[in-house]
Amino acid sequence: METWQRFASSPPGQRFQERYQRKRKHPRGGLARCGAVCAGIVLTLAGIFFLVVPGPGIPILALGLALIAQESRVTARFLDRAELRVRGWLKRLRR
Numbered sequence: 063m064e065t066w067q068r069f070a071s072s073p074p075g076q077r078f079q080e081r082y083q084r085k086r087k088h089p090r091g092g093l094a095r096c097g098a099v100c101a102g103i104v105l106t107l108a109g110i111f112f113l114v115v116p117g118p119g120i121p122i123l124a125l126g127l128a129l130i131a132q133e134s135r136v137t138a139r140f141l142d143r144a145e146l147r148v149r150g151w152l153k154r155l156r157r
Contacts, residue, residue: 064127068084074142074145074149075145076144078128078131078139078145080143081131081138082134082138083134096131098132099129101126102127102128102131103125104126105126105129106123106130107125108122109121109122109123109124123151
């Protein structure tokens with residue numbers, strides 16, 4: 063619960079990079095890191111599959127990418143930029 067609150071309180075556009083940095087300060091074993099990345103890849107692929115067929119594609123895809131972003135600075139930066147773009151699109155749609 064505390065992890066989610068810290069993540070949610072981070073400013074948009076920096077959330078995933080801050081989460082990545084927090085994970086670097088408290089390193090886990092190689093097996094745990096590998097497990098998180100593998101689970102992220104599987105969920106990302108499942109999300110892509112569910113974008114084509116009926117199912118919850120976007121949430122599954124987002125969860126998979128978030129798992130990968132914990133271990134990858136490049137993915138964390140990508141998700142921060144994507145969050146800002148999506149927020150901009152939603153803001154325009156609301157007008």
